[in-house]
Amino acid sequence: MTSRTDSLDLLSRYYAAFNAGDREAMLACLADDVAHDINQGERQTGKDAFRAFLGHMDRCYRERLDGIVLMASEDGARGAAEFVVHGEYLTTDEGLPPALGQRYMLPAGAFFDISDGRIARVSVYYNLADWTRQVEG
Numbered sequence: 619m620t621s622r623t624d625s626l627d628l629l630s631r632y633y634a635a636f637n638a639g640d641r642e643a644m645l646a647c648l649a650d651d652v653a654h655d656i657n658q659g660e661r662q663t664g665k666d667a668f669r670a671f672l673g674h675m676d677r678c679y680r681e682r683l684d685g686i687v688l689m690a691s692e693d694g695a696r697g698a699a700e701f702v703v704h705g706e707y708l709t710t711d712e713g714l715p716p717a718l719g720q721r722y723m724l725p726a727g728a729f730f731d732i733s734d735g736r737i738a739r740v741s742v743y744y745n746l747a748d749w750t751r752q753v754e755g
Contacts, residue, residue: 620694625732629688629697632737637682641672648737655741657726678717681705683726690732697730697737703744707753715754722752 620628628647635643645665654662654671662671675681686701703726710717724744731739 620732620735622690622692622694624735625690625694625697625730626688628732628735628737629690629699629730633683633686633688633699633701641669641676644672645669648740649733652737653731653739655739657742657744658746674711678707678709678711679705680708695732697732699728699730701726715750717753720753720755722749724748724752 632644632647635641635647645668648665648668650665651663652665652668654668656662656671662668682704683701684704686699688697688699690697703722703724705722707717707720707722726742726744728743729739729741730737
């Protein structure tokens, strides 16, 4: 069983790895069969799918998270994060406006299931219409 403190430590490591660009450290925080609910998209399952998603994101975007606030349930089984994404749109992502190096800033959140000291589910949410307005500017 994971405690609230352990879950907060896990999420802290996950986001520190994100901001450091250390994708392997991020992946180390995940369960092998992690469920990843992509904003405005479908669920992907497994570390390999998550690794491919990170590669795609790194090609299209450069992002840093600020103002990260972490929360966890008393039993450590659920977690949440709220943060602000500061990004640059590097390469056109399929179905989205053309990338011209536009910068954007938008609030986002994530919800987690935590099991056996690893993230078993991550669901990320942000306002795609807000992002689109910023990059079409």
